[in-house]
Amino acid sequence: MTLAAGIDVGTGAVKAAIFRVEDGREEWLAKSIMRIRQRDPMQLAREAFDQTLEEAGIKESDLDYIATTGEGESIPFHTGHFYSMTSHARGARFLDPECRAIMDCGALHGRAIITNDPGKVTNYKMTSQCASGSGQFLENIARYLGIAQDEIGKLSVSADNPENVSSICAVLAETDVINMVSRGITSPNILKGIHLSMASRLARLLKSIGVKNELVMMTGGLAQDEGLVEAMREELAKMRGVTAEVTSHTDSIFAGAIGAALWGAFRHDKLAASGMHLKAS
Amino acid sequence: MRKPLLKASPADVEKDASMIKQKQMMTAHYDRLTNAKENGDKVASTFVPGNLNELLMCFDLVNNLPEVNAIQSGLRKQSGAYIMEAERAGHSEDVCTYVKSDIGMMMKGNIGPNGKKLPDPDVLLLSYTGCFTFLKWFELLREQYKCPTIFLQTPYVADGKVTPNMIQYMVKQLKENVIPVLEEVSGVKFDIDRLREYLGKSAKAEDDLVYILQSGKHVRSPIDAYFGGIYYIGPIFGAFRGTDDAIDYYRFLRDEVDDRMLKGLGPVTPDGPMGEEKYRLVVEGPPNYTSFRQFWKMFYEEGATVVASSYTKVGGTYDYGFRHDPDRPLETLAEYCLGVYTNRSLPSRIDMLSDYINEYQADGLLINSIKSCNSFSAGQLLIMREVEKRTGKPAAFIETDLVDPRYFSAANVKNRLESYFQMVEQKRSGAGAAA
Amino acid sequence: MKTFVGIDLGSTTTKAVLMDENEEILGRGITNSRSNYDTACRVAQQEAMVDARFNLFRREFDGDENTAEAEAFLGDLERSFRLEQFLEQLGDLEETCISQVKGERFEKIEDGVKQALAEVFKRLRGEAPPMFAPESDRKSDFFRDIAGSRYLSISEEVAREAELPYDMLLNVYDKSIIAVENRPPKGTLSENFKRALDRISKGEASDFSGRVDRALGIELEETYLVGTGYGRVTLPFSKEHIRSEILCHGLGAHMMYPHTRTVLDIGGQDTKGIQVDASGIVENFQMNDRCAAGCGRYLGYIADEMNMGLHELGPLAMKSAKPARINSTCTVFAGAELRDRLALGEKREDILAGLHRAIILRAMSILSRSGGVEDQFTFTGGVAKNEAAVRELKKLVFENYGEVQINIDPDSIYTGALGGAEFARRAASGRMEGIDA
Amino acid sequence: MTNPTTSEIVARCQELYEDLNFTTAREWKAAEAGRKVIGYLPVYIPREIIHAAGMLPLGIMGGGDNLEVIHGDAYYQSYICRIPRSTVELGVTGRLDFVDGMLFPSICDVIRNLSGMWKMLFPEVYSKYFDVPQTYQDEIGGTFYMGEMNEFRADLEKISGRKITDEALRNSIEVYNENRQLVNELYTLRAQKPWLAPASEAYLVVRAGLVLPVEEHSVLLRQYIDAAQSESRPIKDNSRVVVTGMFCEQPPLNLIKSLELSGCFVVDDDFMLVSRWLIGDVPLEGDPIYNLSQAFLHHSMSTAAKYEPNEEEKGQFLVRAVKETGAEGVIFASTSFCDPALLDRPMLQNVLKAAGIPFIAFKYAENSGQMQPIREQAGTFVDSIKLWSAA
Numbered sequence A: 001m002t003l004a005a006g007i008d009v010g011t012g013a014v015k016a017a018i019f020r021v022e023d024g025r026e027e028w029l030a031k032s033i034m035r036i037r038q039r040d041p042m043q044l045a046r047e048a049f050d051q052t053l054e055e056a057g058i059k060e061s062d063l064d065y066i067a068t069t070g071e072g073e074s075i076p077f078h079t080g081h082f083y084s085m086t087s088h089a090r091g092a093r094f095l096d097p098e099c100r101a102i103m104d105c106g107a108l109h110g111r112a113i114i115t116n117d118p119g120k121v122t123n124y125k126m127t128s129q130c131a132s133g134s135g136q137f138l139e140n141i142a143r144y145l146g147i148a149q150d151e152i153g154k155l156s157v158s159a160d161n162p163e164n165v166s167s168i169c170a171v172l173a174e175t176d177v178i179n180m181v182s183r184g185i186t187s188p189n190i191l192k193g194i195h196l197s198m199a200s201r202l203a204r205l206l207k208s209i210g211v212k213n214e215l216v217m218m219t220g221g222l223a224q225d226e227g228l229v230e231a232m233r234e235e236l237a238k239m240r241g242v243t244a245e246v247t248s249h250t251d252s253i254f255a256g257a258i259g260a261a262l263w264g265a266f267r268h269d270k271l272a273a274s275g276m277h278l279k280a281s
Numbered sequence B: 001m002r003k004p005l006l007k008a009s010p011a012d013v014e015k016d017a018s019m020i021k022q023k024q025m026m027t028a029h030y031d032r033l034t035n036a037k038e039n040g041d042k043v044a045s046t047f048v049p050g051n052l053n054e055l056l057m058c059f060d061l062v063n064n065l066p067e068v069n070a071i072q073s074g075l076r077k078q079s080g081a082y083i084m085e086a087e088r089a090g091h092s093e094d095v096c097t098y099v100k101s102d103i104g105m106m107m108k109g110n111i112g113p114n115g116k117k118l119p120d121p122d123v124l125l126l127s128y129t130g131c132f133t134f135l136k137w138f139e140l141l142r143e144q145y146k147c148p149t150i151f152l153q154t155p156y157v158a159d160g161k162v163t164p165n166m167i168q169y170m171v172k173q174l175k176e177n178v179i180p181v182l183e184e185v186s187g188v189k190f191d192i193d194r195l196r197e198y199l200g201k202s203a204k205a206e207d208d209l210v211y212i213l214q215s216g217k218h219v220r221s222p223i224d225a226y227f228g229g230i231y232y233i234g235p236i237f238g239a240f241r242g243t244d245d246a247i248d249y250y251r252f253l254r255d256e257v258d259d260r261m262l263k264g265l266g267p268v269t270p271d272g273p274m275g276e277e278k279y280r281l282v283v284e285g286p287p288n289y290t291s292f293r294q295f296w297k298m299f300y301e302e303g304a305t306v307v308a309s310s311y312t313k314v315g316g317t318y319d320y321g322f323r324h325d326p327d328r329p330l331e332t333l334a335e336y337c338l339g340v341y342t343n344r345s346l347p348s349r350i351d352m353l354s355d356y357i358n359e360y361q362a363d364g365l366l367i368n369s370i371k372s373c374n375s376f377s378a379g380q381l382l383i384m385r386e387v388e389k390r391t392g393k394p395a396a397f398i399e400t401d402l403v404d405p406r407y408f409s410a411a412n413v414k415n416r417l418e419s420y421f422q423m424v425e426q427k428r429s430g431a432g433a434a435a
Numbered sequence C: 001m002k003t004f005v006g007i008d009l010g011s012t013t014t015k016a017v018l019m020d021e022n023e024e025i026l027g028r029g030i031t032n033s034r035s036n037y038d039t040a041c042r043v044a045q046q047e048a049m050v051d052a053r054f055n056l057f058r059r060e061f062d063g064d065e066n067t068a069e070a071e072a073f074l075g076d077l078e079r080s081f082r083l084e085q086f087l088e089q090l091g092d093l094e095e096t097c098i099s100q101v102k103g104e105r106f107e108k109i110e111d112g113v114k115q116a117l118a119e120v121f122k123r124l125r126g127e128a129p130p131m132f133a134p135e136s137d138r139k140s141d142f143f144r145d146i147a148g149s150r151y152l153s154i155s156e157e158v159a160r161e162a163e164l165p166y167d168m169l170l171n172v173y174d175k176s177i178i179a180v181e182n183r184p185p186k187g188t189l190s191e192n193f194k195r196a197l198d199r200i201s202k203g204e205a206s207d208f209s210g211r212v213d214r215a216l217g218i219e220l221e222e223t224y225l226v227g228t229g230y231g232r233v234t235l236p237f238s239k240e241h242i243r244s245e246i247l248c249h250g251l252g253a254h255m256m257y258p259h260t261r262t263v264l265d266i267g268g269q270d271t272k273g274i275q276v277d278a279s280g281i282v283e284n285f286q287m288n289d290r291c292a293a294g295c296g297r298y299l300g301y302i303a304d305e306m307n308m309g310l311h312e313l314g315p316l317a318m319k320s321a322k323p324a325r326i327n328s329t330c331t332v333f334a335g336a337e338l339r340d341r342l343a344l345g346e347k348r349e350d351i352l353a354g355l356h357r358a359i360i361l362r363a364m365s366i367l368s369r370s371g372g373v374e375d376q377f378t379f380t381g382g383v384a385k386n387e388a389a390v391r392e393l394k395k396l397v398f399e400n401y402g403e404v405q406i407n408i409d410p411d412s413i414y415t416g417a418l419g420g421a422e423f424a425r426r427a428a429s430g431r432m433e434g435i436d437a
Numbered sequence D: 001m002t003n004p005t006t007s008e009i010v011a012r013c014q015e016l017y018e019d020l021n022f023t024t025a026r027e028w029k030a031a032e033a034g035r036k037v038i039g040y041l042p043v044y045i046p047r048e049i050i051h052a053a054g055m056l057p058l059g060i061m062g063g064g065d066n067l068e069v070i071h072g073d074a075y076y077q078s079y080i081c082r083i084p085r086s087t088v089e090l091g092v093t094g095r096l097d098f099v100d101g102m103l104f105p106s107i108c109d110v111i112r113n114l115s116g117m118w119k120m121l122f123p124e125v126y127s128k129y130f131d132v133p134q135t136y137q138d139e140i141g142g143t144f145y146m147g148e149m150n151e152f153r154a155d156l157e158k159i160s161g162r163k164i165t166d167e168a169l170r171n172s173i174e175v176y177n178e179n180r181q182l183v184n185e186l187y188t189l190r191a192q193k194p195w196l197a198p199a200s201e202a203y204l205v206v207r208a209g210l211v212l213p214v215e216e217h218s219v220l221l222r223q224y225i226d227a228a229q230s231e232s233r234p235i236k237d238n239s240r241v242v243v244t245g246m247f248c249e250q251p252p253l254n255l256i257k258s259l260e261l262s263g264c265f266v267v268d269d270d271f272m273l274v275s276r277w278l279i280g281d282v283p284l285e286g287d288p289i290y291n292l293s294q295a296f297l298h299h300s301m302s303t304a305a306k307y308e309p310n311e312e313e314k315g316q317f318l319v320r321a322v323k324e325t326g327a328e329g330v331i332f333a334s335t336s337f338c339d340p341a342l343l344d345r346p347m348l349q350n351v352l353k354a355a356g357i358p359f360i361a362f363k364y365a366e367n368s369g370q371m372q373p374i375r376e377q378a379g380t381f382v383d384s385i386k387l388w389s390a391a
């Protein structure tokens, strides 16, 4: 039996998860999430981790491997670090074993990933250094429109005539949205328009790494946004030569933490098999 | 003066004869290309600048120009999809979109403008004149077509002087690397007299071309030397230099231009004859092809005529006296390649543009900076300031792309042009007031 | 009297300048561009009219021996007038807020929310007079800003007391403020003046109020109007009334400083470098593309990230002696970098100073593309109000272009509108000449 | 004298690297009247000729991430790579005012046009576009190249007022042969024991050779190699990679460090190719110009800036580099907007694909600040090598 924890330090939130792996059975013992909101992510990582320990009813010293991911390279108490795409891919495969492609949409970056059967990342691509079309972008707009984050999805899917939004600066978007509001365009149509524009960018990312008919799992915070998920479906359906289906999961935001924990367990077992022990300190 | 040969209704004669002729030439050329395999014709792909059409003709090779195909895709609004296709195949967003349009087109079946499949080339003539992209472009095509590839290097005329070392280098390459492979591919023996004959024909058409381009000096220019100019250079820069067709075409065109000048008419635009000539501009840089009409309209609607441009010199600079010379066949080919616009040093480009502003009595310089093309674009900001300084005429800078629709922001370009025209206007009235 | 109007529809603010026949500025008006453009133009113009009235009052009082008394009276009048305006908009906001309280989300708590809103607005109204008292320090002149920040804190209190979700109150506000901003002002100007006058004179007619009445009687005729700015294509004017914002900025700067040769304008959404000749004619210019990095919005975004007011950024950054080197260009990424650096214990002022340097470095690049900096150099636009930005700019300009004279006018935000007004004046005089001929 | 430690040597090199005023080169020049300094840009220049003229060849690889570019943007649009604009910045801010000549080797259209710009901007300074043949037959490309080199030699003779003898050239060739051997020795050490000579250190040590007199640099190289071999450093659980595409605009040092931080051992690269361009020693007997031309034509490195006449050979240099260094993958890191590197990349990738070598690709600029995406991409690459390798 192997006990492993995964801690995903993001730019929007810190996520933690603990797993028990035994004979290939993966059991999810605990999870915790904390929005960062201008607090110190390293301290939050500790808090989130402690919460999961408590929920799982174990002590830190019981763990065989503490894996970090995201920006957690400098967390002092980790055993090893996996990079986001490695762990998201693994986490997505846990949430839905059928998926072969992963679209991670976090606060700042989008990452398209393809895995092969054993869950190895075979190709990937990240969005560039412009935040246009990121989670933060959507958040800004929602704030301006006076819409709560969990309302976005529902409103978006109710759109009847989505506004055409060309790719715009995440910061200046506000002005464009004002423009739309003043032209009398409804919030659902604005949101859907933005979702479609984001989705078309992400869909292109997916296609560029060679996604054709794989099941695409959305992970990260924005996977919770049914409006974006729906828009991804529409945009992928529009792409010639792509028949990929899109899915999401209520625990999608934990994909990174899950993946890190599972890879941690895997690495531990592999090293243990070769006689090495990297006990969590 | 020769009368146009083609029949057209009398009112249309002036503007239509050359256009009809050009259409016929293009159609015939693309038909010959797409039927090459059936007809047993061999095809050579090569580039516009430094294109050795006369030499290819000596081997009965059909000249296929990927750049022209990319332009056609741009005008037909297909280039966007082709470029995306190439980017998906791993090409970077940052590189020249001509290459990507060509590669994308190839990946999508290589359908030419006449709706038929373009043939795979039998030989790639990589005549490398002042654009590094050419090198890689044909390496990429070679990877696909696995056909013989001839490399012909044109040294850069960095100091504005063509040296004997350069000519020797090129002639040696022509003799030892180019001609033998062309003979082998085509199965035709090289005949230098044939080459001389074609070169003589080139020179004839070139005389008329220069006359036409220089008609822009006339105040109330009968031509637009950028938007219209693009049509005018088609035959000479493409697959027709050295042919009788080209001679005819330029003769027709010359007659039409003379006629317009006589009548005091301006250029013809897609919306009919142009109205008042309010601004006379010199333009540096290639045009945008994906929104060609829209782009042009921003000029003629405001009464702006382009009286001279550097783009009409990309396939060879003739206005300083160069003509193909049948008496020095290989040397003349070398000199031709060495003289194409983008193989000229920055200082000589500045001289050229400043001369144009003065000689063509232009109101200013407009630079259309093309994202794709480092060969043109790197250094254009310095060119702008230097020309401004030398001529005292205002200059403006816009940024678009050749065939990538993503980089044509109509609102931006229009904003800039409008500001520029108002600037020229204000400057004129200000100067008037001061005087 | 004949007046000429220039309106600069900026991305952040809309500015209007009213000019008389002698090229004297009669009044300036500014408002948020957040609302619809038509309204923004109308509001800015109206504000300029208000300002013009006060200037006319001042002219009326000119040469009076009781200057101090007169100044005090005019001060009172202005504050009182602003208060009237504020209360009017507050009333509108309240009505709108109440009307938003409906539907599924409010099903059980409708009455509670309404009561809470009534309480919030009661308190807001109560706070208003002191806010407009002499010496009080208002953070902004814009309704959204003044009302907004107070609404947030009051409603949080009220929500806690009433045990209602704060989000609800916030949400209602967010929805309503847009609607309110999009409505053109209702009351007519002179009515507001009358009411303001009544409020300070408590109904008693005085010598002062008589003069005010007289000044109010001067008719301000709109002879010609020119619009410009970022939104100029959407301006509700015909083509001959629109000028390129570059030309307007160039001319406006020239009018303020006739010897200026280089102009830098950093507005909310665009940054422009402009070179003008000795008569104010634009020779060359350069603008940034559609990216917030390097414009005023960059600072606005950072201010939001830090939970600070725009006004507070500059002074804090001034405290730094060692600006951090900001790695990210993108505004959003810079925001993330800011958080990282804070978490790593870097000083707020150093990071902020670094961010100011970053925006000015971008401006330097635009300037250099427009042709560099020549004597005299004029800095305009909203960001010119920011002392830290000004400090970095001066430093970089001196280092790279030598000791040029740098002009910054407190009213530089009106540069574009001023140029517009001058164009209007010229157009009208040209037209009149045309008629004469 | 005790041998300095690696960290002492690296600290010295880092100082040289960060010095945008080229103080050592200035001091070298000031030390003796009549000394001249000739600057050159990437990729390759026969430094032997400059050395033989008694001058200091000074490698100018842009301004790096420490230079705030203020004027450079006045010369270049946003879609042109960084190196020419930071080079112009160095020029217009007077940082190169002691340089007596500038060489712009034929590498791409951007540098080519820069040569003309330099003539406009600094008309009083000698500047030359240094053309190289892209055809490799002795009679054709060779003759042309010898012509170019002789022209250059004559130019330098004019500047210095004294003849460059064949003897002097042979001597310079010998000095540079030794320098190249040492650079190669360092590369070999790094390929064998990458933990002893991390890429970020090796980079700085080799880079010092662009600004130091070659003799001094050779001493430094010897010292570093000796010190590195004698120090013990912990072995890390990293993966071996070859990085390619950085032959012109140099990556910021932090990028190289980030690659190492994310788990890479860089075992081969194409940084500052000028130091390793010629493969093997240039013969000392016979006509030195001829020998240099032969080396250029037949024994030189491959990069995207070169035309590959032989289709089958395309990209093989990369496969060989992987094999020789025991690398587990290739990282294509190219400068944004670098046409030569970016156009070459798909072809090279096809070759790697055919050879079953994993690779990833990203872009950078000499002033890239944000390393997180780069760490993430390189890290993911290493993760997948690590998790799935046999070990």
Ligand SMILES: Nc1ncnc2c1ncn2[C@@H]1O[C@H](COP(=O)(O)OP(=O)(O)O)[C@@H](O)[C@H]1O
Binding pocket: A009, A010, A011, A012, A013, A014, A070, A105, A106, A107, A108, A109, A134, A135, A136, A139, A149, A150, A152, A219, A220, A221, A222, A224, A225, A253
């Ligand atoms: N329920 C939700 N609906 C829509 N968006 C959400 C929801 N929850 C979180 N988000 C968005 O997800 C983003 C954070 O996602 P996350 O994957 O945690 O990012 P990171 O890993 O970069 O921190 C934020 O931008 C947030 O706006």
Ligand SMILES: Nc1ncnc2c1ncn2[C@@H]1O[C@H](COP(=O)(O)OP(=O)(O)O)[C@@H](O)[C@H]1O
Binding pocket: C009, C010, C011, C012, C013, C014, C033, C230, C266, C267, C268, C269, C270, C295, C296, C297, C298, C299, C300, C310, C311, C314, C381, C382, C383, C385, C386, C413
């Ligand atoms: N008092 C102030 N202190 C600091 N910065 C300010 C201040 N007022 C405005 N700004 C800055 O000015 C910008 C708006 O400038 P403005 O010239 O009004 O823009 P625009 O013309 O695009 O509407 C804001 O984004 C803000 O950064």
Ligand code: SF4
Binding pocket: B096, B097, B098, B099, B131, B132, B133, B134, B342, B372, B373, B374, B375, B376, B402
């Ligand atoms: S870079 Fe310029 S010259 Fe070269 S192929 Fe592209 S467009 Fe043509």
Ligand code: SF4
Binding pocket: A129, A130, A131, A132, A168, A169, A170, A171, A172, C290, C291, C292, C293, C329, C330, C331, C332, C333
């Ligand atoms: S456009 Fe906006 S989102 Fe993109 S880099 Fe600029 S500031 Fe960032």
Ligand code: SF4
Binding pocket: D081, D082, D083, D084, D107, D108, D109, D110, D111, D248, D249, D335, D337, D338, D339, D340, D341
């Ligand atoms: S980085 Fe690339 S494009 Fe830029 S100058 Fe160097 S080789 Fe040319």
